[in-house]
Amino acid sequence: MSDIAVKIENLSKLYHIGEAASGSLAETISGKFKKVFRTTARQNDPTEFWALKDVSFEIKRGEVVGVIGKNGAGKSTLLKILSRITEPTTGKIEINGRVGSLLEVGTGFHPELTGRENIYLNGAILGMARAEIKSKFDEIVDFSGIEKFIDTPVKRYSSGMYVRLAFSVAAHLEPEILIIDEVLAVGDAEFQKKSLGKMQDVAGHGRTVIFVSHNMSAVKKLCSKGIVLINGSLSYAGTSEEAANYYFSNNNALHLVSIKNRKDIKGDQSILVENIEILNNRNNPVGELIVGESCKIKFSFSLREEIQMEKLFFAIQIYDINEKLQTTIASDELGINFPDLAKNGQFVIEIDRLNLRAGDYYINYMISKKVSNATPHVIINHLQHAKAFHVMTSDFYNSGVLLRSAGYLQDARIYTER
């Protein structure tokens, strides 16, 4: 018996996007004619999209592997190919063992059928033989906790009961290789907790798990290995810790053009901002931060002429993607003066705990002379949309529930009183 669970070699998947993909007969025929009459082969056909490009890796038996990547990076396509829903365009995969995925919870459930009938139906769809379902039937019903309603059509179930039953069947498939797409589970905390629990359980029994997630802390906590997909290519493979760090530092999509090339800076720029960096809690420059973790924002500057230090004002404003002001951090509010600026120095904003929920944000900054409270500032250097960053969710309160996205994270407690 080989110790390789999954072996992927030069895997690529091409999608045809747009009308031609599943259009009518007439469109396809006219398309064929166009191809015939097109004299030169078109490079970079805009209707073609490589969801995966030349991906190769191996997963050993018993490994728990996290697949990391942004939306559209090819994670779902990879999962679809691994679970054999679709076939690759080129490349080869070898899978040793039964593959089960928690993406298919409730697939084929029919509302008119009873819970009992749906267990058999769903089990058969998942690839279980009737005898196998029969032997696990009691266990499945027990786990779901809906014994009383087992002979009621599932259309009369509450949505919670429905999910419990569906999950229960999927959880008893006992595959050698389990695929979990956590992205799909977001929004149902109960289900998410169960998925993760099941995953740890499965991994504990020496089986292979492939876990796709946006939640870096979960990947780090649960996985031993990690692979990073960027634009359909395998960008990094290593330990889950390394992979997560790699992903953070290379996720540059949200970075805007370099500040040196910006033409829309206001003020006389006697203080020239040369670079803005966002650092995570390990002091690595990143484009993504995690809710609740510490971070720093560093503005590297150089002085082009002498300025009056005691009246210097420095502030940033953080806006969300909808241009809504989220917060302001200003030197005068914090009672900070800048008695002595180096010729080449840095303004550092240190945040102990990032209270922004998951989402995309950007920073405006302002360096100015504040002559008095009543008069307008004299702008030295001011730029809007100077830097963008992304905040990722986490299980901040260790409750097993990922923080919901968007808005401000207000510290609070909830309790009851009588």
Add this chain to the structure above:
Amino acid sequence: MPKIIIDASTKGLNLNLKELYAYKDLLFTLAYRDLRVRYAQTVLGFLWAGLQPLATLVIFTLVFGRVAKVDTGSIPYPLFALAGMSAWTYFAFVMNQAGTSVIGARGMITKIYFPRLIIPLSKSIVGLVDFFVTFSFLLILMTYYGIWPTVNVVFFPFFLFLSLLSGLTVGIWLSALTVRFRDFQHIVSYISQLGIYLTPIAYPASLVPDHLRVLFFLNPMAGVIEGFRWSLIGTEAPDPLMFLSAGLMVVLFITGLYYFRKTEKTMADIV
């Protein structure tokens, strides 16, 4: 432990009947689901399956039997038409249901792997139940008229099988084509509407002029229906021309399986 190898560079198509057999439980479970769901919360239940062909039978008896006075020899017209109808209804059901089945199972196909052929195949089992409802009406009518099958009844299973094969052949081709070209969705209903008149259901094949016979018997159901009547109620034996279309069906069935397999590779992407 199963070992699966998917290699995009292999050109040959493998029907993989072994895997299909491994999923036989799914075949029956899906058929069971369809049957349970179709008549759920109805009072008449499976009787509905027989009522539709009976309604058509009444119309045929009035139009072809009474008005047009089609000559059916010694066989009473209602019996003559119902025998043809029972075979046709089964064929049309399998073709219709199998033809649209893959699109209908979109939710399953895009979420999980199983041999997709199971979907159209399961419809042939569902259709059998409907067939036996209509068939029992036929038996009742035979008893009523006191007409009993001859020794030729031993060939009946052959014609039933041929009707299943024809339905599945057309159904499998249509289902695979429909995934890619939705045009075929509309073609299905034309086939069943026109087919009922182009097939000798309401009239005997002997009424067809000689120069059109080859064309007429290219329709696989022409031979099947003549065969149904011959084996059950002792009408004329079907024209040997039927073996032409039977052979054609076998060829189309096998090529259909391969075409379906080919489409299967990207079915989830375009369905």
